[in-house]
Amino acid sequence: MTATAPHPRLTKTPEDGHPAHGPRRPLRILPLTPAVVLLLLFLAGPIAYCVYIAFTDLQLTGQAEESFVGLDNFTRAFGDEAFLNAVWLTLVFTVVSSLIGQNTLGLALAVLMRRASKPVRTLTGGIVVTAWVLPEVVAGFLLYAFFRREGTLNAILDWLHLPSQNWLFTLPILAVSFANVWRGTAFSMLVYSAALNEIPREITEAAEVDGAGGRRRMWHITLPMIRRSIGTNLMLNTLQTLSVFGLIWVMTRGGPGGRSQTLPLFMYEQAFQNSLIGYGTAVALLLLLVGSLFSLIYLRLLRTEV
Amino acid sequence: MALTSVSRRTTRRLAADAGLLVVAGAFVLPLAWVVLSALDPHANLRVKAPDGLTFDNFDAILTPEITFTPLLNSLILCGGATLLTVVCAALAAYPLSRFRSRFNRPFLLTILFATSLPITAIMVPVYALFVQVDLIDTMQGTILFFAASQLPFAIWLMKNFMDGVPKELEEAAWTDGASAFQSLLRIVLPLMGPGVSVVTVFSFVMMWGNFFVPFMLLLTPDQMPASVSINDFFGNRGMVAYGQLAAFSIVYSTPVILLYVLIARRLGGGFALGGAVKG
Numbered sequence: 001m002t003a004t005a006p007h008p009r010l011t012k013t014p015e016d017g018h019p020a021h022g023p024r025r026p027l028r029i030l031p032l033t034p035a036v037v038l039l040l041l042f043l044a045g046p047i048a049y050c051v052y053i054a055f056t057d058l059q060l061t062g063q064a065e066e067s068f069v070g071l072d073n074f075t076r077a078f079g080d081e082a083f084l085n086a087v088w089l090t091l092v093f094t095v096v097s098s099l100i101g102q103n104t105l106g107l108a109l110a111v112l113m114r115r116a117s118k119p120v121r122t123l124t125g126g127i128v129v130t131a132w133v134l135p136e137v138v139a140g141f142l143l144y145a146f147f148r149r150e151g152t153l154n155a156i157l158d159w160l161h162l163p164s165q166n167w168l169f170t171l172p173i174l175a176v177s178f179a180n181v182w183r184g185t186a187f188s189m190l191v192y193s194a195a196l197n198e199i200p201r202e203i204t205e206a207a208e209v210d211g212a213g214g215r216r217r218m219w220h221i222t223l224p225m226i227r228r229s230i231g232t233n234l235m236l237n238t239l240q241t242l243s244v245f246g247l248i249w250v251m252t253r254g255g256p257g258g259r260s261q262t263l264p265l266f267m268y269e270q271a272f273q274n275s276l277i278g279y280g281t282a283v284a285l286l287l288l289l290v291g292s293l294f295s296l297i298y299l300r301l302l303r304t305e306v
Numbered sequence: 307m308a309l310t311s312v313s314r315r316t317t318r319r320l321a322a323d324a325g326l327l328v329v330a331g332a333f334v335l336p337l338a339w340v341v342l343s344a345l346d347p348h349a350n351l352r353v354k355a356p357d358g359l360t361f362d363n364f365d366a367i368l369t370p371e372i373t374f375t376p377l378l379n380s381l382i383l384c385g386g387a388t389l390l391t392v393v394c395a396a397l398a399a400y401p402l403s404r405f406r407s408r409f410n411r412p413f414l415l416t417i418l419f420a421t422s423l424p425i426t427a428i429m430v431p432v433y434a435l436f437v438q439v440d441l442i443d444t445m446q447g448t449i450l451f452f453a454a455s456q457l458p459f460a461i462w463l464m465k466n467f468m469d470g471v472p473k474e475l476e477e478a479a480w481t482d483g484a485s486a487f488q489s490l491l492r493i494v495l496p497l498m499g500p501g502v503s504v505v506t507v508f509s510f511v512m513m514w515g516n517f518f519v520p521f522m523l524l525l526t527p528d529q530m531p532a533s534v535s536i537n538d539f540f541g542n543r544g545m546v547a548y549g550q551l552a553a554f555s556i557v558y559s560t561p562v563i564l565l566y567v568l569i570a571r572r573l574g575g576g577f578a579l580g581g582a583v584k585g
Binding site for chain 1: 318325351390402413419425426458516532558563
């Protein structure tokens with residue numbers, strides 16, 4: 001089910017002026033009130049508070065009250081090797097698991113599903129979506145088991161006579177990146193399936209009659225026609241990936257030695273394990289700013305469809 | 307030519323089937339581990355045939371402390387927040403769907419913006435704020451925050467579904483003197499029953515699996531939902547009983563998998579992300 005836009009109206013009707021039907025204007029927006037109050041108090045409020053605390057030295061313990069410290073928290077962050085490490089790892093995590101992994105695998109699955117037989121399509125779709133629906137912590141434990149030295153991945157590699165290693169120790173950021181691919185590909189698959197379904201069959205068939213091979217059809221017809229879905233999917237994947245905490249927390253705790261500590265885990269460590277709420281909140285604010293940037297890009301991509 | 311075309315299509319389908327089965331195999335391995343280990347008296351970290359089937363792992367975890375209390379907590383948190391989310395979303399979606407206003411579009415864009423913000427980032431200020439207003443370590447505080455965090459996407463979905471209900475049906479009711487609230491309650495919501503179900507189940511599923519929100523906002527062990535208790539109980543590496551972990555994972559995950567199956571077909575429309583902005 002897709003909502004369709006009403007045709008733009010060419011002439012004014014009574015509804016544009018004084019409505020002949022329906023409730024009076026002041027009462028119309030009343031039903032929005034509960035949602036707006038909830039959003040203002042519990043989302044907008046914390047965001048505003050985030051902006052405030054980020055400029056203080058608020059701590060968890062032993063402090064009568066916080067004092068204003070200007071940009072100290074931010075200066076400290078950009079001079080902090082652990083913070084820069086977290087930024088770099090977040091970048092690796094996002095590029096590998098979201099842009100490359102979820103996006104391309106999701107698209108590949110969506111394309112293959114249009115050609116596959118129904119039983120295989122249903123089976124594969126069901127398995128991929130199950131991975132997505134599982135609670136984050138459960139997914140973390142399953143993938144922890146998979147990547148451990150004594151886990152299934154090494155068992156398979158041994159069986160294939162390929163070198164195995166302690167993935168969670170030697171390549172922790174790649175292990176959690178692949179884990180996030182496993183966990184999040186379903187969303188991309190669903191988005192791309194919906195987008196591919198919108199391509200008129202006649203166009204693809206016409207190209208096929210003209211002798212265009214599969215690869216050429218993909219490159220010149222399919223991808224251009226779903227480019228907006230590619231854009232929105234990339235933005236949403238990136239934003240979702242910026243938020244990942246539980247999966248990494250369960251698998252590696254951000255270790256060993258901070259080598260899989262993305263920004264959310266660094267933020268958590270500073271705020272709660274080091275009791276530096278102000279500093280942790282400054283990192284949170286930076287995360288929010290980056291998230292806002294991608295979110296605005298996402299909105300821009302959506303608006304081109306209107 | 308026709309024969310070649312048919313053969314080519316068959317070949318393509320077989321190739322697609324093969325590709326999908328490889329992916330299915332890769333994705334199913336971790337899932338297979340949890341099922342097989344739950345039934346294995348000597349489970350370890352590898353997917354293997356159980357050493358004789360047993361339900362001992364389930365017996366071990368099906369206790370009030372390990373399973374029933376956390377699941378009840380999850381139900382209270384997620385149920386309460388879902389109810390609040392759905393009611394507020396249905397109310398909010400109504401004017402957005404039914405009445406033209408120059409504020410609709412900015413509001414919807416703000417909602418869309420909110421759906422995609424990294425929620426993890428605001429948990430630190432939420433924690434600090436909740437400490438200030440004494441909502442930390444309370445069920446009601448967590449429920450309210452959960453509801454607020456799900457609300458943007460719920461409003462988005464709800465408006466999408468509501469747009470699918472013909473406006474003419476309501477206009478007749480208005481002519482007969484029905485108030486907006488009456489037409490929402492008696493005409494719109496019944497007609498979009500399936501849509502309301504999707505929003506309800508989707509919100510519930512998202513919250514059921516959420517780890518970080520209750521991890522941050524709840525401190526008392528007795529209040530922990532399953533998502534946090536599984537981490538507390540099994541997350542200390544040295545002494546993990548993998549079979550029991552797998553059994554708990556199955557018990558904890560089954561509700562959301564079943565619920566998702568219920569709404570899967572109808573959720574597809576929600577992924578046509580551009581639809582609602584055109585309103």
